[in-house]
Amino acid sequence: MNRRNFLTQSAMAIAQTVLQVRQAVGADQAPAYRPGKHGFPNVTLHTQENKTVRFYDDLVKGKHVVVNFMYASCPDSCPLQTANLVLVQKALGPRVGRDIFMYSITLDPTHDTPEVLKGYAERFGVGPGWLFLTGRPDDTELLRRKLGFVDSDPIVDRDKSNHIGVVLYGNDRLDRWAACPALSRARDIAEYVLWMEELKSKPASAIGAIERGVAALPA
Amino acid sequence: MLTKRDLLKWGLVSGGAALIGANGIRLASSQTGEVCPADPPAQSPPTTPFIHALPMVPDLQPVPLSQLNPPPIPSNHQQWDRFPPVRYYEIRVQERLHSFHPELPLTKIWGYNGIVPGPTIRGRYGEPILVRIHNDLPPNHVGFGIPQIITHLHNAHTAWESDGNPNIGFVDPGSFRDHHYASYYAGGDEREALGTLWYHDHRKDFTAPNAYRGLAGFFLYFDHKDSGNELDPNPQALRLPSGEYDVPIVFGDKVFTADGQLFFDPFEFDGFLGDKITVNGAIQPFFKVARRKYRFRLLDAGPSRFYEFYLSDGRPFELIATDGNLLPAPVVVQFARLGVANRRDIIIDFSQYPIGTQVFLENRLEQLDGKGPTDRILSRGTQVLRFDVDRDAPDSPPLPLSLRSLPPVNITASTPRRTFVFERLQGAWAINGQFYNPDVPMATMKHGVPEVWTIKNGGGGWSHPVHIHFEEFQLLLRNGQTPSPEELGRHDVVELHPNDEVQIYIQFRDFVGRYVMHCHNTVHEDHAMMTRFDVTPGP
Numbered sequence: 001m002n003r004r005n006f007l008t009q010s011a012m013a014i015a016q017t018v019l020q021v022r023q024a025v026g027a028d029q030a031p032a033y034r035p036g037k038h039g040f041p042n043v044t045l046h047t048q049e050n051k052t053v054r055f056y057d058d059l060v061k062g063k064h065v066v067v068n069f070m071y072a073s074c075p076d077s078c079p080l081q082t083a084n085l086v087l088v089q090k091a092l093g094p095r096v097g098r099d100i101f102m103y104s105i106t107l108d109p110t111h112d113t114p115e116v117l118k119g120y121a122e123r124f125g126v127g128p129g130w131l132f133l134t135g136r137p138d139d140t141e142l143l144r145r146k147l148g149f150v151d152s153d154p155i156v157d158r159d160k161s162n163h164i165g166v167v168l169y170g171n172d173r174l175d176r177w178a179a180c181p182a183l184s185r186a187r188d189i190a191e192y193v194l195w196m197e198e199l200k201s202k203p204a205s206a207i208g209a210i211e212r213g214v215a216a217l218p219a
Numbered sequence: 220m221l222t223k224r225d226l227l228k229w230g231l232v233s234g235g236a237a238l239i240g241a242n243g244i245r246l247a248s249s250q251t252g253e254v255c256p257a258d259p260p261a262q263s264p265p266t267t268p269f270i271h272a273l274p275m276v277p278d279l280q281p282v283p284l285s286q287l288n289p290p291p292i293p294s295n296h297q298q299w300d301r302f303p304p305v306r307y308y309e310i311r312v313q314e315r316l317h318s319f320h321p322e323l324p325l326t327k328i329w330g331y332n333g334i335v336p337g338p339t340i341r342g343r344y345g346e347p348i349l350v351r352i353h354n355d356l357p358p359n360h361v362g363f364g365i366p367q368i369i370t371h372l373h374n375a376h377t378a379w380e381s382d383g384n385p386n387i388g389f390v391d392p393g394s395f396r397d398h399h400y401a402s403y404y405a406g407g408d409e410r411e412a413l414g415t416l417w418y419h420d421h422r423k424d425f426t427a428p429n430a431y432r433g434l435a436g437f438f439l440y441f442d443h444k445d446s447g448n449e450l451d452p453n454p455q456a457l458r459l460p461s462g463e464y465d466v467p468i469v470f471g472d473k474v475f476t477a478d479g480q481l482f483f484d485p486f487e488f489d490g491f492l493g494d495k496i497t498v499n500g501a502i503q504p505f506f507k508v509a510r511r512k513y514r515f516r517l518l519d520a521g522p523s524r525f526y527e528f529y530l531s532d533g534r535p536f537e538l539i540a541t542d543g544n545l546l547p548a549p550v551v552v553q554f555a556r557l558g559v560a561n562r563r564d565i566i567i568d569f570s571q572y573p574i575g576t577q578v579f580l581e582n583r584l585e586q587l588d589g590k591g592p593t594d595r596i597l598s599r600g601t602q603v604l605r606f607d608v609d610r611d612a613p614d615s616p617p618l619p620l621s622l623r624s625l626p627p628v629n630i631t632a633s634t635p636r637r638t639f640v641f642e643r644l645q646g647a648w649a650i651n652g653q654f655y656n657p658d659v660p661m662a663t664m665k666h667g668v669p670e671v672w673t674i675k676n677g678g679g680g681w682s683h684p685v686h687i688h689f690e691e692f693q694l695l696l697r698n699g700q701t702p703s704p705e706e707l708g709r710h711d712v713v714e715l716h717p718n719d720e721v722q723i724y725i726q727f728r729d730f731v732g733r734y735v736m737h738c739h740n741t742v743h744e745d746h747a748m749m750t751r752f753d754v755t756p757g758p
Contacts, residue, residue: 174361175362181654199358
């Protein structure tokens, strides 16, 4: 377990929990699972267009999102990862910005001003629907920790150039989250991002999975 | 059932002093209302130990073929004509409410036939079966886990289309998949018999949350030696404790929110640890035993915890099988160690205790995070199960001196050798520097050609329980040394401690297709520590 699960929450959350427990006692059954919507810091961030946004309320709440961390002067891993995510954005097509949103949060907010991030995004040919985000160092650090982009070895963790090269994707509406290496094949990442959507129920006679298995049998 | 006293105890009705963590986890310092500055351990609500009985898992009953609608399609399966099913089974994966402890409210689980653990399937060598597994999960599920399934029978000798390859095609809600289990010894050699297997969800990148939500169950194979009958008149039968004295036990550590709901953290990439160790789906149960021998089949279902189980009075017991496979001979041990997905069959003889004795099974292995155990053995561990010796009963015959001999190892100068390094890479996990790519095999093996593999830990202080699908292997060397007697059997999971290097002997037989090798810390597995290998017909 990790400290990000233990942040102080509002009196409202307490009240809600008490209510749910009471309902559970009264109804003799489990309360509905409460999505982890309160798990995200609602910190103030600035986009590459210098627009001010709140992380949870404006960027995550009810949305299907893709999140990673980077910094503009990163010598090795970030350029490759950003370039790969540009391919992911292309694979997802016009849905990015419409119902899927991409966010890259800087690990170097002191140097990565909105202007710097804007130039960075333009250099990589980033399309609309993908925000590059900076903010107060305490806030971006809190986000990094809460979202799990932390190495358990404190020496490795302090070395920004060796940061966690993972891309996180999820859907707040379903409270479904997963992650993969940001250097996985772009078309795979795009597929994984689409796993975060509601599934369609199939008729009972559907045997699609079986057919696919046979089609893939080796010669 | 919750009582007002519980609510008071948790600070939930006393005046709002409690703080609720980000995902509903109560803060360690909630009594004072201060924010805890450092990482506190997970803190599930308190539960009174040993007030409920160890759940006994029901056996899955066969169904008539006519119940399977539509009927199975033989051409979907390798060697159907050679291994025509003699029995059929049907399982429905369902969402249900489950009680992990009488003092916790019911919580949402996913179970095979709606129960945790799933029903036990009892197979017999020479009797092929077909198991149809339906996905009846709600497609609009909210919360951890994804309502698509793939079921792996760990570690059956099975054609790949029935194995549960994580990429073979997800079974959506409303759909099903047929698994054909040939019940055939690898290579036709009875020394390759498997005994204690388990089936669990293997959906790519969601194995940790889906299995944690409850998708795990036992599958036991029997044959003329390990016949499941302690009174078997067949002179070849081992007459091991059977029936109610042969008890499968699955361990899974879990976290519960302040309101008693099962919790999983998808933002934890190192591994996920729980502070409540469930035993057959119950927290700290008791088990009433007779003064005689029992066979316990221990399974670590993960997601990330390693165990070292001792009897609380320090008495030794006998280890008879590792990863489900009978050893050449019983080994007297002080403890049973399990990494994720390991199985250990042990014999405890309660005839050495007077009636009225209470003795605990306790885990003394320290583990503080998902990286792996510290390897510190605690003087007093976590008591997970209490045995209450409460009656006399006729005993099974004495344990035989020998169990099942090992198949031969034939290594020559031309034996193919391969090396696989399990390593951390960019905050995720890789094998030989590569993240899992389901489209490209890292190795292709041929029938009838045994191989020697070196499997290395890439360092950084991580432990990896490495699992190879489809075939069992024998450990040749651990860090250049001959393995200990407990490790001399056949395995399908090998613990790689930090900086470990092991050498194994393995061969691939009978079926062809795509299989995988992966870390069975299911969080590492879900973050790309997996590789595909292919098996092709002989040279």
